[in-house]
Amino acid sequence: MSNTSSDITGPRLYMDNAATSFPKPKAVHEAMMHFATKLGASPGRGAYAEAREAGRLMNQCRERICKLIGADTSKPQQMVFTLNTTDGLNIAIRGIIGHAIANNTTGSDKPHVITTWMDHNSVLRPFNALANSKDIEQTRIKCDPQTGLADPEDIKQAIRPNTVLIAVVHGSNVTGTVQPIAEIGKIAREQDIPFLVDAAQTIGHMPLDVEQANIDLLAFPGHKGLLGPLGTGALYIRPGIEDRMITSKEGGTGSVSEQDTQPAFMPDRFEPGSHNAIGIIGLSEGVQYILDKGIEQIWEHEQGLMRMMIEGLSEYGEMPNMTWYGPQGIKNRCGVFSVRVGGYDQPQTLSDALESRYGILTRSGIHCAPLAHQTFGTHDLGGMTRFSFGPFLSTQDVKYASDALGQICLETQAVTK
Numbered sequence: 001m002s003n004t005s006s007d008i009t010g011p012r013l014y015m016d017n018a019a020t021s022f023p024k025p026k027a028v029h030e031a032m033m034h035f036a037t038k039l040g041a042s043p044g045r046g047a048y049a050e051a052r053e054a055g056r057l058m059n060q061c062r063e064r065i066c067k068l069i070g071a072d073t074s075k076p077q078q079m080v081f082t083l084n085t086t087d088g089l090n091i092a093i094r095g096i097i098g099h100a101i102a103n104n105t106t107g108s109d110k111p112h113v114i115t116t117w118m119d120h121n122s123v124l125r126p127f128n129a130l131a132n133s134k135d136i137e138q139t140r141i142k143c144d145p146q147t148g149l150a151d152p153e154d155i156k157q158a159i160r161p162n163t164v165l166i167a168v169v170h171g172s173n174v175t176g177t178v179q180p181i182a183e184i185g186k187i188a189r190e191q192d193i194p195f196l197v198d199a200a201q202t203i204g205h206m207p208l209d210v211e212q213a214n215i216d217l218l219a220f221p222g223h224k225g226l227l228g229p230l231g232t233g234a235l236y237i238r239p240g241i242e243d244r245m246i247t248s249k250e251g252g253t254g255s256v257s258e259q260d261t262q263p264a265f266m267p268d269r270f271e272p273g274s275h276n277a278i279g280i281i282g283l284s285e286g287v288q289y290i291l292d293k294g295i296e297q298i299w300e301h302e303q304g305l306m307r308m309m310i311e312g313l314s315e316y317g318e319m320p321n322m323t324w325y326g327p328q329g330i331k332n333r334c335g336v337f338s339v340r341v342g343g344y345d346q347p348q349t350l351s352d353a354l355e356s357r358y359g360i361l362t363r364s365g366i367h368c369a370p371l372a373h374q375t376f377g378t379h380d381l382g383g384m385t386r387f388s389f390g391p392f393l394s395t396q397d398v399k400y401a402s403d404a405l406g407q408i409c410l411e412t413q414a415v416t417k
């Protein structure tokens, strides 16, 4: 169990890795400190050694991420750095739809897009904004109210001749539900429809292969499972897909400066403005940490944590005042575990009790996923309380959390009897 800064007293157990991961590997801080104190230069903006070295380190980061997700490491330029997942999703969504509109690829029909009820606001809101401005039509696939799983057959049925994009969240940040993206990717590829995956909760936590799953666009954070700092993220664009996208931001790239239009080549095409070099160089070490450990081993560890949570709670027997959501086992689930406890009808009060009595840090509410909460019937109840795991938690940490939750449930049960 890790203690955080000295002005926060008592035990602190960080279980909000779905928001951002904490702690980060030491090598991440060291690389950032090295950049801050020894390099300092803006990559691609100077013809001196420090700027070249910063550029080299950034490209190394692109290659490392390609390696992790099964993308071609000889084409690191397909890895576009972004501010976060949301930024990458917007570049992809607006890029694909804008291209379809600009080239009138859907004829007299508006471009049509498909997503699911388990998706995050970072997909729902851009789609809604484009639908409200009458630029697109959209279909949102309902998911199973017990598990949160989308049925690939429903996605197949929703495809129309004017469908230009299918966007699906890989792992839910509400229930941990892991969608069958390989099956959905197969359907999308058969119909030649670009497939965008939001890997905010899965990259760095579980194996993810863009080739096996037929993923055309993968948006993800650097600051969660990849163990980099806040302010980092990336969008992987399968080679060739960039030709079906327009840019939604343009500006200086440090390249072809004599030209007053955006360069067509990757990654500059989608990377206007100075980079968050310090963050990306830190991120690179987070990714290397995962490559060194092995993603299979990390995934096994995180599945062990989930197993411990479920088994630890089951030691408390039947707890009629507690509900936990999503797949009822470790299958089809990543390291997110959300509950509601009767007697703590506002989920934040449960988070408060977990923090004040046990030092356990969780996140309560709607988690930017209103339709996911509607799927589970918790939208109008204020949502759920979420525990989310990461590689630095131990099974003892999770046992401590399941005991804390178990004790709270038993006490409230006794009071309300």
Ligand SMILES: Cc1ncc(COP(=O)(O)O)c(C=O)c1O
Pocket: 018, 019, 084, 085, 086, 087, 120, 122, 169, 171, 172, 173, 198, 200, 201, 220, 221, 233
């Ligand atoms: C599933 C999912 N998608 C997208 C996002 C947005 O991520 P970011 O904050 O990196 O933009 C999150 C953040 O929690 C998420 O959980």
